[in-house]
Amino acid sequence: MKKWENPKKILPVLGFLPTAVLAVCIAVSLGDYTAPVLSLDAAGSETGTQTGTLTTEKRKERKTAAVTTKAPAPAVTPVSESGTYRDGTYTGTGTGFSGPITVQVVIEGGKIKDITVVSSTDDSPYLQNASALLKQIVALQSTNVDTVSGATYSSVGLISAVRDALQKAGGSSASDSALPILAASESQNKTGENAPAVEAIAEPAAYRDGVYTGTGTGFGGQMTVQVTVSGGKITDIQVLSSKDDSPYLQNACALLQNIIASQSTNVDAVSGATYSSAGLIEAVRNALANAATGEVPAETTPVPTAKTEPPATTVPAVPQETGKFPYPDGVYTGSGEGYGGTTKIELTLKNGTIQKIHVVSNEDDEAFFKRAGTLISLVIQRQSTDVDAVSGATFSSEGILEAIQEALEAAKQAAQPATTTTTAVTTAPPETTITPVTGTTNTETTTEPVPAIYENGTYEGTADCYPDADEDFAEYVLSLKVQIENDQIVSISNVNGSGAEYDKLNDRYISRAADGTKKIAGTIAQILEKQQTDSIDAVSGATCSSDAIVRAVENALEQARKGA
Numbered sequence: 001m002k003k004w005e006n007p008k009k010i011l012p013v014l015g016f017l018p019t020a021v022l023a024v025c026i027a028v029s030l031g032d033y034t035a036p037v038l039s040l041d042a043a044g045s046e047t048g049t050q051t052g053t054l055t056t057e058k059r060k061e062r063k064t065a066a067v068t069t070k071a072p073a074p075a076v077t078p079v080s081e082s083g084t085y086r087d088g089t090y091t092g093t094g095t096g097f098s099g100p101i102t103v104q105v106v107i108e109g110g111k112i113k114d115i116t117v118v119s120s121t122d123d124s125p126y127l128q129n130a131s132a133l134l135k136q137i138v139a140l141q142s143t144n145v146d147t148v149s150g151a152t153y154s155s156v157g158l159i160s161a162v163r164d165a166l167q168k169a170g171g172s173s174a175s176d177s178a179l180p181i182l183a184a185s186e187s188q189n190k191t192g193e194n195a196p197a198v199e200a201i202a203e204p205a206a207y208r209d210g211v212y213t214g215t216g217t218g219f220g221g222q223m224t225v226q227v228t229v230s231g232g233k234i235t236d237i238q239v240l241s242s243k244d245d246s247p248y249l250q251n252a253c254a255l256l257q258n259i260i261a262s263q264s265t266n267v268d269a270v271s272g273a274t275y276s277s278a279g280l281i282e283a284v285r286n287a288l289a290n291a292a293t294g295e296v297p298a299e300t301t302p303v304p305t306a307k308t309e310p311p312a313t314t315v316p317a318v319p320q321e322t323g324k325f326p327y328p329d330g331v332y333t334g335s336g337e338g339y340g341g342t343t344k345i346e347l348t349l350k351n352g353t354i355q356k357i358h359v360v361s362n363e364d365d366e367a368f369f370k371r372a373g374t375l376i377s378l379v380i381q382r383q384s385t386d387v388d389a390v391s392g393a394t395f396s397s398e399g400i401l402e403a404i405q406e407a408l409e410a411a412k413q414a415a416q417p418a419t420t421t422t423t424a425v426t427t428a429p430p431e432t433t434i435t436p437v438t439g440t441t442n443t444e445t446t447t448e449p450v451p452a453i454y455e456n457g458t459y460e461g462t463a464d465c466y467p468d469a470d471e472d473f474a475e476y477v478l479s480l481k482v483q484i485e486n487d488q489i490v491s492i493s494n495v496n497g498s499g500a501e502y503d504k505l506n507d508r509y510i511s512r513a514a515d516g517t518k519k520i521a522g523t524i525a526q527i528l529e530k531q532q533t534d535s536i537d538a539v540s541g542a543t544c545s546s547d548a549i550v551r552a553v554e555n556a557l558e559q560a561r562k563g564a
Contacts, residue, residue: 078144084110085169092168094160096122096130097153103134105165106537112138114537115162122154130154132394137162200266201285204292206232214287215374217390218244218279222371225280227287234260237284244276252276259284286374289381323352324383327411333360334410336402337519338372339395340364340541341512347407354380357404363508364396372396379404454484454560461556465497465506465548474501478510478548482556489531492524492553506545513538513545523549533557 085107093102099121106114115134120127130151137143143163147155207229215224220243228236237256242249252273259265265285269277327349335344341363348356357376362369372393379385385405389397462479476499483490495514497506516522516539521529523546526536533554538546 079163081142081144081166081171085112085166085171086110088169090165090168091118092161092163092165094157094162094164096120096157097126098122101127101154101157101161103158103161103165105162105169107169108535112141112166114138116538116543117158120154120157122157126151126154130158133158134162203264203266204288206293207234207288207291208232208293210291212287212290213240214283214285214290214377216279216282216284216286217371217374218242219248219275220244221367222374223249223276223279223283225283225287227284227291229288229291234263234288236260239280242276242279244279248273248276252280255280256284282374286377286381289377323349323354325349325352325354325408325411327352327408327415330411330414332407332410332414334403334405334407335518336399336404336406337517338362338364338399339368341508342518343369343396343399343403345400345403345407347404347411349411354383356380359400362396362399364399368393368396372400375400452487452562454487454557455562456485457560458483459556459559461552461554461559463548463551463555465544468544473503473506473544475499476502476506478545478552480549480552480556482553482560484557484560489528489553489557492527492549495524495549495552509542509545510549513542513549527553 087107087110090105090107091102092105093100095101101120101122102118104116104118105112106116115138117127117131117134122130130148132148133145133155136145137159143159143166145159147159209229209231212227212229213224214227215222217223223242223244224240226238226240227234228238237259239249239253239256244252252270254270255267255277258267259281265281265288267281269281329350330348332347332349333344334347335342337343343362343364344360346356346358346360347354348358357380359373359376364372372390375387375390375397378387379401385401385408387401389401459482460479461482462477465476465478467473467475476497478495478497480495481493483493492514495510497510512522514522514524516525520539521537522539523536527533527550530536533550536546536550
């Protein structure tokens with residue numbers, strides 16, 4: 001709404017404007033808002049890949065762009081790919097939301113080994129969310145992957161850039177049809193958005209009385225609700241916390257009364273507040289999962305028919321399995337690899353059922369980990385790790401699920417009977433003595449020693465660590481020590497960062513780059529194994545520090561080189 005500089009000039013005019021005009025203006029301004037697509041699975045969790053959290057300004061900005069341009073979201077056309085490429089490192093460029101995106105693709109053994117974003121002008125949250133598809137491309141060895149909901153333009157730019165790089169690697173994607181086509185999706189309706197859909201689920205027949213809390217994921221992040229059950233019925237639902245914008249949340253809250261009225265969460269999302277609606281439904285479903293009794297209500301309990309039971313002594317009772325995991329009761333630990341590092345959990349098993357999952361520690365950003373943590377209740381509810389990653393926190397979700405699976409594997413091993421290993425003793429055949437034939441001359445072949453390249457000793461190497469395109473840290477100096485013995489790199493130690501603007505928070509990334517993670521070998525281990533600095537993979541989540549370590553080792557080796 002325009003801000004008038006001199007309100008006095010319009011006072012006479014305002015006296016003739018009916019209230020209805022104001023209502024019409026509000027209706028028009030809200031009428032152009034198109035809700036994002038969201039689908040809930042059977043337990044109410046979002047399906048699909050991660051999406052970013054938009055600020056109010058970003059949401060208004062995208063709404064304005066949609067109203068002004070009416071441009072459809074881009075789509076990527078699948079292509080035929082050979083899956084075999086020339087080994088090497090290739091760069092490619094595509095177009096994202098705000099400009100070019102450049103990626104670096106590493107090919108080893110004819111396969112896609114790694115993909116790194118080199119530069120981009122897209123907003124960091126959207127680019128980060130879209131980058132989840134790079135992991136899928138490596139896993140599938142194909143660029144025919146879905147775009148990330150909420151970051152479509154950045155997704156298309158990344159896919160286009162990867163295809164451009166693969167084109168240079170000599171794959172069949174070198175054809176003109178390889179590049180993505182920015183075209184309207186056939187599933188779009190005339191408003192330019194997909195119709196919102198919240199899937200119905202089979203709900204428990206009865207609930208225990210009490211007050212229960214549950215969490216779900218709305219547009220701005222996690223939201224928490226409190227559900228009151230009295231007389232086996234849902235009597236009240238209160239929103240305890242939410243990060244969604246107030247107007248959208250208030251609109252979505254209308255469905256809470258529908259849930260109470262119908263005694264079911266299978267209700268329609270509120271148009272114009274789809275994400276908030278889906279988050280509320282998910283939160284209510286998670287709360288009711290804790291209240292479910294699994295029993296049939298008394299008024300619908302069928303009358304049992306009379307039948308003759310066999311004598312107890314004739315057929316022995318068959319013990320019923322109490323849970324999905326027939327392992328010993330106890331607390332088992334597991335760890336998984338999240339976005340920022342290792343996630344450790346403790347899982348409590350009783351009667352074959354997961355009773356509790358406690359997060360011992362994690363190294364991910366708090367906001368993303370809390371978002372991902374909502375799937376823990378879903379795992380307990382379903383008694384299965386076959387659940388979708390939480391939208392907007394895919395890597396953190398995968399770390400939690402991996403830790404849970406490792407804990408369950410430990411429980412499974414505990415259920416295995418101890419085995420006795422028998423070691424077979426093999427008698428070595430008698431040594432055979434070869435007597436040289438008389439009269440022959442044994443000619444010894446001597447090989448001249450290869451001249452040493454490096455002087456033995458310990459050398460300090462340094463390199464500047466430059467920030468990436470996001471520029472989320474200040475440039476600093478990384479130093480380390482390299483020990484050389486007999487032309488071999490024996491050790492790399494004392495890896496540190498320093499500088500006038502050095503932030504101690506960088507220690508975490510330096511440690512990750514140097515030592516690696518549970519899944520990824522650190523740069524130090526790779527260099528020691530290969531005895532060279534070529535073809536060293538950067539550690540995900542610490543790319544800049546990984547690159548600086550490699551260059552610092554090269555600096556130390558240059559000093560150790562003979563004649564330097």
